[in-house]
Amino acid sequence: AKWPRGDEKTWKEALRGVTTDEPTITKSIVNHVQTSLARQPHNLDELGAYQAAALSVRDNLIVNWNETQLHFTRKAPKRAYYLSLEFLMGRTLDNALLNLGLKNKYSNSVDKLGFNLEDLLDKERDAALGNGGLGRLAACYLDSSASQELPVWGYGLRYQYGIFQQLISPDGQQLEAPDPWLQNQNPWELPRLDVDYEIRFYGHSNRLENGKAVWSGGQEVLAIAYDVMIPGYETKNTNNLRLWESKPKRGFDLNSFNAGDYEAAVESSNSAAAITAVLYPNDHTTCKLFVFGKELRLKQQYFWTAASLADIVRRFKNLDKPLTEFPDYVAIQLNDTHPTLAIPELMRILVDEEDVPWDLAWNITTNTFFFTNHTVLPEALEKWPVPLMEHLLPRHLQIIYDINFSFLQAVDKKFPGDLERLGRMSIIEEGFPKQVRMANLACIGSRKVNGVAELHSELVRTTIMKDFVDLYGISKFANVTNGITPRRWLDQCNPGLSQLITETLKIPRSVWLKDLYKLEGLLAHAEDPAFQKKWAAVKQSNKERLAHYVETTLGATINTKAMFDVQVKRLHEYKRQSLNILGVIHRYLTLKAMSAEERKKVNPKVIFFAGKAAPGYYIAKLIIRLIVNVARVINADADTKEYLTMYFLPDYSVSVAEVLIPASDISQHISTAGTEASGTSNMKFCLNGGLLVGTVDGANIEIAEEVGETNVFFFGHLTPAVEGLRYQHSYHPVPVEQKCPALAAVLKEVSSGRFGDAGVYEPFLNTVRQHDYYLITDDFDSYIRALSMVDEAYQDRTEWIKKSIRTAAKMGKFSSDRAIQDYAQEYWNIETLKLEPNGA
């Protein structure tokens, strides 16, 4: 092809590739210190040095990102788009250096400039645009998509404030503070002020002939694109995560301004900016309780899906293909029901704007979307009041009604006269007010529906989606078990273990990090005492690293010879941190009742908790308060503190997880059976050689299948028993004293005020004493027995280390690379498109 502009030689000599030699790296960092930051060596602090290093790495990412985008545009492959309201990315610099293969070189450069790379990495703020597992899963999937050279983009929102910062008051209460993560600028994004779309809210929809309508009036808001570069591991391919920011369409209202009412003039612009101001911190608990702010959440959902679809449709139209081929070039994955409005929005674009007949538009739509369900908890299923939808999105409500009309006709054809079935399956739930059931709409509008672990997918098929299985057949409902990226969750967070694995397997790190099944090669060394010793030494140094972190954050000194027992995840009743804390109290009471001699035989243990509670979730916050106050009492007890201490680490985050997870001997995943869809931290702990105590739930089951049941400590009732037990609690309640005396004794101590605050905990204790929806009283004894087996197993340290090795060795299945391959082949039908190192 002809060189497009100017002198080819001049251009080619001036265009840069990725900098890979140390002197150029050093120069580029110093250049950013001097010009981007306007600093000098004598006033450069660690934050400044981090920023300069980050800007220099960003330059490299942009080069690769730009070439990848150009290449993809030219080759025009089918692309997949991952729509997620949350991307819990954590920090970027270390990951970018790893994926670019430049960590050593940057480390050396930074060294010569008088800094230490590890310290600089620590200066980066987490990008915490997510609540927990669902958002972190999206981040792992981006890493795996780029690493496998798949044409996948993420679409999300650029919140000004991520998940709130958690503070713990002196009396143990969670306090929330804003997370102004963009304060020091964000080098990892590229503002694309030229990429913008107008998004409409409110107004009127006037129906025309053949199903079309005109939607006009109301409020118009601008969506501005910010692109986040997603480098693949050991490849030039660099994918894109496009985050939308809301902006007023006009700076301010000119009429009010001219009338001298400046406050009114800026009001509408404030309401536009509010859309992407803050991430909703309620994972699972829908906003049902939060009447205020509900409209804003629906606005977020529409703003983001409309901007993303406009962008996707525009990109498709650049290909100059007929719209009937849209599904041959576009697959859209709906991460939970949050982006379900994309379905009526695509219908609106096709029918109203592109003049596609309704039936054809529906055919295109249902061949484009795929829907992942992440929970079967009834309180988490999204429903939007019809009056709110009608007010905010009048055209979409019409479309939803039209979809529902033909859908119910189809149901009635297959099951004539079955009114109850029609009522259950309708997108509209009758009631006051009527509500739009987003899961029904997502299912009806998608090609395939999947759950996130085998058990969960089976529950989707047999409970919330049962009627839909009857209608569509089983093949529409499948499973993709979640995964985690081994780059971040082993190599980055546990360099010691990564190093040991590489030297033991005698294959390059880049090989096993891309094919995690290769870890099975460790099994051949499980019996080798020299290897066991090295394995244990890595764990020990990770425990010391965690102890150092706790010392600096909480000022506590920790016995690193003790067993480290960890439960870190969002605070929720179904996850049963309550079971853990009540178990700790039981252990404490048992220790207190022992003689000093007897105690000496006890396995010393340090228990770590961390996790945020939704700000309006009263019981979850009480559980945090109990944990903190129990910790205060037992950590101060001279009789027992050698054997039992406990810490609640505030403000759990991705980067805190990276320190905690590699240090754990055992971790707890103890949800009521059938409630945790998958869990992903369970995979992270096991990959780092931690063992697992848990219920027969979510991905725990598949982990046990892989590593062998002897290497997992299972306890508790199974899923099929849960319903019956709940029925008993309601209709034949047995007092705790009778049912579980050990637990009754614990509850009594809490009630009596032994851990302070007598009376404060009653509302929580009553959830256990009364309905006990999450089966604490049913599982307590079996839980305590499981913990004794953990203690017993830990006494034989060599056996324990072998279990640890065998566990990590069998984690291949849980790489997110495997999960993404599954989506790419079985769902999206997309193929690898590699950008060659020479840019071809």
Ligand code: B1N
């Ligand atoms: O998604 C994770 C799973 O591993 C977890 O088991 C599951 O609990 C989690 C509404 C959610 N399910 N539902 C949510 C988050 C935010 C929100 O506003 C629901 N998160 C999960 C990944 O599959």
